Amino acid sequence: MSALKIKNLTKTYANGFQALKGIDLDVDIGGFYSLLGPNGAGKTTAIGAVCSLVEITSGSIEIFNHDITVNSEAAKKHLGVVPQEVNFNTFDTPLNILVNQAGFYGIRRNIAMQRAKKYLGELKLWEKKDDIARSLSGGMKRRLMIARALMHEPQLLILDEPTAGVDIEIRRSMWQFLNDLNNDGTTIILTTHYLEEAENLCRNVAIIDDGLIIEDTLMSDLLRQLKQETFVLNIEEKSMKDLNLAGYNFIVRDEKTLEVVVDSEHGINELFDLLNSQNIKVVSLRNKSNRLEELFMKLIDAKNFDKKVTS
Amino acid sequence: MNISLNLIAFYTIVRKEVLRVIRIWIQTIVPPAITMTLYFVIFGNLIGTRIGVMGGYSYMQFIAPGIIMMSVITNSYGNVVSSFFGAKYGGHIDEMLISPMSNATIILGHIAGGVLRGLMVGGMVTIIALSFTNLELKFPLITFSMVLLSSIVFALAGFINALFAKKFDDIAIIPTFVITPLTYLGGVFYSINLLPEFWQSASKFNPILYMVNAFRYGILGTSDIQINYAYIVVITFVIILFSLSLILLNRGIGIRD
Structure with a gap:
């Protein structure tokens, strides 16, 4: 029932x-x-x-x-x-x-x-x-x-x-x-x-x-369908000049803030390992936007795209 | 249908309606009291003394039953149309529509509320009338049954008006353009025997004539029409209007998208 x-x-x-x-x-x-x-x-x-x-x-x-x-x-x-x-x-x-x-x-x-x-x-x-x-x-x-x-x-x-x-x-x-x-x-x-x-x-x-x-x-x-998530990382103040995050798309917002796109292949643990190896300490992290919101928008956009193609 | 559930729901609607009438007494009780007092003073006292006897009674005695009936029917109608339309307008009609109570209970609850207001106001107007003239109750059963049935007819009519109404103007149209003229032409202030033959016949199509005359007969023992016709007309209206209300509500006319 x-x-x-x-x-x-x-x-x-x-x-x-x-x-x-x-x-x-x-x-x-x-x-x-x-x-x-x-x-x-x-x-x-x-x-x-x-x-x-x-x-x-x-x-x-x-x-x-x-x-x-x-x-x-x-x-x-x-x-x-x-x-x-x-x-x-x-x-x-x-x-x-x-x-x-x-x-x-x-x-x-x-x-x-x-x-x-x-x-x-x-x-x-x-x-x-x-x-x-x-x-x-x-x-x-x-x-x-x-x-x-x-x-x-x-x-x-x-x-x-x-x-x-x-x-x-x-x-x-x-x-x-x-x-x-x-x-x-x-x-x-x-x-x-x-x-x-x-x-x-x-x-x-x-x-x-x-x-x-x-x-x-x-x-x-x-x-789980979300293949990529963007995280905002607050880090201890450090020069980012030589930062190397191979395999990740990232933006340095300022000396304390980093935005990184993490896909399901690499995962967040790999990112932490990479940051640790360069002696960068993460103080906190958060999703840039709500995960469900991202998926919701993708699904709605895909539906609207299908509709346009069909018409 | 769960009878116990519907009885409690019916009681809840009636209680809510009566409390509403009492809460806004300045809008529901006072205006008819003032209006009817003016009728008694102007038509009964000032003009009535010059008119003399009508139907074997003083003019004041003659018009008193009609004025009482007029107050009952307008208030029964007014209560249901304003309360039900108010609930529609405010959206709280949904409280009843989503509940498991039957549509017949929704109708009966509102009709009972309208009838009770009609009877409350009618009782008060009767007390006012008694301060102007003497009224004997010749046939109590006819008096009470006719006032009750007439009140039900107009409460049902008010319910149907509220179902169709989309804005506040719509709940004023029927009372202004239909009920008031029919009431004034329904023998409240005169005997139809005073009218030319054509207008006497035309008056017999006015249901309010039967209500007023039967009610007057119950109090004074005089009437322009046969009492059994009055019952046939009024009971027919009750059956037709209740059935129509139920059909409309079941179909969701005016209340469901």
Whole structure:
């Protein structure tokens, strides 16, 4: 059984725009999936279809073996959604928003109150429970939407850009929260534009572009496809005049900074050996850009190139 | 369908709607109280004393049931159309649409909310009316059943309006251009027996005439139409509008892409 199984899903809007051109996706129970893609690729439409907010044109969607059109009540019970846009009643209080949401799932008020206390507490919103929701900060609103999605304790949680526009401190605390949730058994699907977020959190990745899934694999396998990585090395101050890094493309940025392109044939250990042999000590190193970002751009560029060639 | 789940969901919507009415009482309760008081003062007291008897009752007594019914139907309609469209506009309609509750529960919850507001305002207008005139309740069952059914009809109409509405202007068009004229021409302020024969016949196509007259019959025992016709008309409207609401919601008209 899968947490989510999408088969040949298509969606054509009334104006003729084909947002989804036949996507297949199989999300294992307990998985942590990222669904990536450029703006307008079809991510939000796909999520909308899973939540039954978008009428599908053809194909099927099953949530924990329940088809969303045939057995929508059972399917919906398993699903929690955190949308991209703030969509709660901003004139209501966080406590009411959560308790009402639980009510829509048939959860009794006394249980709903306990859960609201739990999730508002865990997401550091308990102090704000009686404030008018519109007065909350952007980060608080995002956390409130996460708490709302958890009120019926779904087994599958879909988050559409949950950390968009929130500061790094809150983003990291949200990562920790989502990780804990996944470790407790909740299957999570995440869309994000922060590829570092996807790389850190997710074990699987699907890339959607122009209404089609162009990659669906393990995050580790995808990252292994990266044949070259550019590292930025901070080194102890030294003259680089006679630097010899045969087999590597490199740029000396200044007397303390070196940029080296490392391919999978040579590897980083060889580079360290070479630097050691010339008595150059590395203080620290980092990727010049996010690895997933590089791959993502390559895949999207390749797709666009194919499209141009075909046309 | 899980009945327990849907009952809790229904209660949640109704509770939310009632709290909304109470929270914004200055918009929901006060305006009809002021408007209806003005009707009683101007039409009942000032003009009514010169009109004399109508249908065997003082003019104030004659118009009181119609004014109460007018406040019930406009508020039932107004509550559902503004609340449901507000939820659509703000996006929090999605909270209900992604939940496992049935579409019938979504409709019934909002209709109950609209009916309760209609009855709250109707009760308040009745108290105001009683400070101007005496009203006896001749047929309580007819009075309550007719006010309830009429309220349901207009709450359902408000729901359908909200489904189709794309902007705030769209929720004002039907009340302004349809409900208000039909209400004023529905025998609230006059007996249709005063009209020429053609207009008497034309008035019988106005469903509000049946609601007002049946309600007036329940209170005063006088009516321009037969009460059983009123029930047939109102119950038919309830069935048609509920079915239409359900079909529209199931098809996602106005709420799903």
